[in-house]
Every structure is written in C-alpha cells, then in structure tokens.
Amino acid sequence: MKKTSPPYLIIALLILSGEAIFLLPFVLPRVFRPTFLEVFQINNFELGAAFSIYGIVAMASYFFGGIIADRFRPRKLMAVALIMTALGGFALSSYPSLSVLNLVYGYWGCTTILLFWAAMIKATREWGGDQKQGKAFGFLDGGRGLVGALMGVVGVYIFSLFMTEDVENVTGDERREAFRQVILFTSFLIIVVALMVWRWLKTGTEESSATNNADNKLSIDSVMTVVKIPTVWLLMVIILCGYVGYKITDVFSLYAKEVMLYNEVDAAKVGTLLLFVRPVTGITFGVIADRTRSSLWVTIGFVIMFFGALLFASGILGPGLYALFFISLIATCIGVYSIRALYFAVLHEGHIPLALTGTAVGLVSLVGYTPDIFVGPITGYLLDSSPGEPGHQHVFIMLAIFSAVGFIASVAFQRYAKKKAKEATEVA
Numbered sequence: 001m002k003k004t005s006p007p008y009l010i011i012a013l014l015i016l017s018g019e020a021i022f023l024l025p026f027v028l029p030r031v032f033r034p035t036f037l038e039v040f041q042i043n044n045f046e047l048g049a050a051f052s053i054y055g056i057v058a059m060a061s062y063f064f065g066g067i068i069a070d071r072f073r074p075r076k077l078m079a080v081a082l083i084m085t086a087l088g089g090f091a092l093s094s095y096p097s098l099s100v101l102n103l104v105y106g107y108w109g110c111t112t113i114l115l116f117w118a119a120m121i122k123a124t125r126e127w128g129g130d131q132k133q134g135k136a137f138g139f140l141d142g143g144r145g146l147v148g149a150l151m152g153v154v155g156v157y158i159f160s161l162f163m164t165e166d167v168e169n170v171t172g173d174e175r176r177e178a179f180r181q182v183i184l185f186t187s188f189l190i191i192v193v194a195l196m197v198w199r200w201l202k203t204g205t206e207e208s209s210a211t212n213n214a215d216n217k218l219s220i221d222s223v224m225t226v227v228k229i230p231t232v233w234l235l236m237v238i239i240l241c242g243y244v245g246y247k248i249t250d251v252f253s254l255y256a257k258e259v260m261l262y263n264e265v266d267a268a269k270v271g272t273l274l275l276f277v278r279p280v281t282g283i284t285f286g287v288i289a290d291r292t293r294s295s296l297w298v299t300i301g302f303v304i305m306f307f308g309a310l311l312f313a314s315g316i317l318g319p320g321l322y323a324l325f326f327i328s329l330i331a332t333c334i335g336v337y338s339i340r341a342l343y344f345a346v347l348h349e350g351h352i353p354l355a356l357t358g359t360a361v362g363l364v365s366l367v368g369y370t371p372d373i374f375v376g377p378i379t380g381y382l383l384d385s386s387p388g389e390p391g392h393q394h395v396f397i398m399l400a401i402f403s404a405v406g407f408i409a410s411v412a413f414q415r416y417a418k419k420k421a422k423e424a425t426e427v428a
Contacts, residue, residue, distance in 0.1 A: 138286010
C-alpha cells in the first residue's frame with residue numbers, strides 16, 4: 001500500500017492545482033479584461049463566444065470525467081491535465097487569430113475538466129470526512145482564491161514592468177509584449193504545479209480508486225442511482241445560479257474602467273482585489289458552515305448576491321463614488337464566493353453516497369456549469385449593444401434574476417435535507 005501524504009499537504013496541493021489549472025482560461029481574462037480585449041483585438045461578444053466554446057466542450061467532459069474520477073487515481077489525472085493546460089498557454093502567447101483562440105478555449109474545455117474537475121472534488125470530499133465538509137470546500141475555494149489573488153498581483157507586477165510609466169501612452173507592441181510575459185510565466189508555473197501534484201498528491205482516494213473501483217465498468221446503474229436523488233437536481237440549479245454570479249465577476253475590472261473611469265492598470269488592480277475577497281469569504285463561511293449547515297449559508301449567499309446586483313443595476317454608482325463602489329463590489333463578491341465555496345459541501349448533507357461522488361459531480365456539473373456556454377455571449381452582447389453604464393446595468397439585472405432563482409432552490413434543498421435527516425433519525 002502506498003503511503004498517504006499528510007493532510008495539510010494534500011489540501012495544499014488541491015488548492016494550488018485547483019486554481020492553477022484555471023489561471024490561463026479565466027483568471028487572466030478576469031484580471032486583465034480590458035488588456036485581453038485590446039491585445040487580441042476582439043470585443044466582449046467574441047471573448048464571450050470563446051468562453052462558450054469552452055463550456056460546450058466542458059459539458060461532455062464533466063459527465064465522462066465524473067465516471068473516470070470514480071475509477072482512476074486523482075494524482076495522475078490531475079497532473080496530466082495541468083501539463084496539457086499549460087501547453088495551451090504557449091499557443092495563447094503567440095496571439096493567434098480569433099479562430100485559433102476559439103480552438104484553444106475548446107481544448108481547455110477538455111484539459112481542465114475531463115481529467116481534473118471531478119477528481120479534485122472527490123479528493124476534497126474525502127479529505128473533509130463526515131464532519132468537516134464546510135471546512136474542506138471552504139478551504140479549497142478560499143485557498144484557490146488566495147492563489148488566484150497572489151497570481152493576479154504577480155501578473156500585474158510583471159505586466160507593469162514591461163510598460164512605460166505613462167500607461168495612457170503605451171504603444172500596442174509594448175502592451176502585447178508585456179502581456180505575453182504574463183502568459184508565459186503563468187504557463188511555466190502550471191507545469192511546476194503539475195510536477196508537484198505528480199510527486200506528492202497521495203490520498204486515500206488513490207487507493208480506493210485504484211483497487212475498489214478498478215474492476216467497475218462504465219455502467220448506467222450508478223448514473224441512474226444518482227439521478228433518482230432529488231437533491232442532485234436542486235444542486236444543479238443552485239450551482240447554475242451561483243456560477244452565473246461567479247462568471248459575472250469577470251466584468252468588474254471592465255466596470256471599473258468604463259463606468260468608474262479607471263486606467264488599465266488600476267482596473268486590473270480592482271480585478272485583483274476581488275481575488276483577495278474570495279479566500280477570506282471561503283475560509284470564513286466554510287468554518288461557520290460546519291457549526292450549522294452549509295445549505296443555510298448558501299441561501300444567505302444568494303440573498304447577499306441579490307441585493308448587491310440590485311445596487312449595480314440601479315445606476316447610482318459612478319465616477320467619484322469610490323467608497324460606495326468598493327462597498328457594493330465587496331458585498332456582491334462575498335455573496336458570490338460564499339455560494340461557490342459551499343455548493344459542493346452540501347453533497348453529504350444531500351445524502352449523496354461518497355462512492356458515487358464523481359458520478360454525482362459529473363451530473364450536477366453538466367447542468368450547473370452551463371453558464372460557461374451562455375453567460376459570456378449574453379454579457380458580451382449586453383455590454384457591446386449598450387456601451388458604458390447601461391450595458392453593465394443590464395448584466396446586473398440578469399444577475400439579480402438568477403440570484404432569486406438560486407434562493408428558491410437552496411430553500412427547497414434545505415427543507416428536503418432536513419426531512420431526510422429526520423427520517424433517518426426516526427429509523428435509527
């Protein structure tokens with residue numbers, strides 16, 4: 001039997017790899033959105049379409065990746081996925097045409113999900129055991145947020161090194177070269193993380209996946225078992241609505257530039273600031289959730305996200321109202337990140353068997369992460385068709401609607417989970 005790594009090392013590697021794999025497709029465009037559009041000479045809709053292609057490929061990858069995660073070792077799956085993702089970064093650094101950019105995003109839809117996503121979630125659930133699911137997933141998402149934030153700071157620093165002091169007068173070639181260095185640094189960093197995962201990520205899941213499930217066939221039985229669990233369907237809706245909120249955080253740096261009138265570097269700093277809200281929120285809510293119920297705090301997160309969206313949709317935020325802007329920004333992100341941190345922590349509360357975690361994650365992700373397909377094009381269309389503040393208001397109206405739907409689903413989830421827990425107690 002292979003030696004299991006210390007718990008602190010396991011969660012550290014899950015955190016590091018869990019964010020590293022998404023740095024290229026999502027974190028860089030989020031932090032450097034105005035710059036990303038400029039250097040690739042595309043508009044918001046075209047970037048949204050690239051995200052959509054990623055999402056379409058990811059849908060099939062979620063389903064099959066979930067089944068694969070119940071049969072093979074996370075260490076190998078995750079390390080290979082990281083290296084393959086980094087290779088896409090080298091293609092991105094050449095500033096390809098729009099059609100090739102779309103191909104790269106489609107490629108990432110496979111590399112980041114098929115071998116990686118469900119394996120990471122299953123390993124995290126096992127790490128948390130029966131009593132620490134909130135802590136496990138809170139630490140995972142909060143830690144991922146910290147990694148993303150630190151990477152954002154490093155990225156902005158590298159970017160600024162290759163820019164002239166007068167940001168407003170920088171040439172297009174200087175901007176492209178500066179951002180190329182950010183992309184290359186990120187790609188090499190992901191390869192380093194892959195090697196660390198391959199060497200040190202040795203979990204209990206390694207053994208159970210390699211031995212207990214080695215002779216399992218890709219049967220429809222496990223899928224049908226998961227489909228019959230009501231909380232799986234409610235969790236699909238919860239993740240879908242929460243993920244819409246997460247995808248819309250991509251526009252905050254653009255909001256800072258177009259509505260608050262920040263320059264490129266300052267707008268990127270706003271995007272980086274949000275990344276620091278995520279670890280604090282994830283860890284705090286994760287610890288609190290274990291003392292009550294994770295589903296309760298998911299519900300509260302939707303309430304916070306709803307009122308934050310209304311503030312941005314109201315049109316009262318603008319140049320000069322910087323304090324109110326940051327308060328609204330942070331409040332909205334607390335709601336978004338609390339939901340994101342905890343929506344997989346409710347797997348245990350929803351009476352979903354540990355042995356079927358991969359399959360369950362694959363199924364709920366199949367629907368829950370469809371915002372990867374439609375949010376990018378819709379927000380891009382809204383922003384491009386109504387330039388400036390009106391477009392942003394339309395985006396946040398959409399966020400408010402999804403927040404309300406998510407609230408309803410989370411309340412229903414809580415009620416069903418309580419009912420099943422009561423029934424189990426009575427039987428016992």
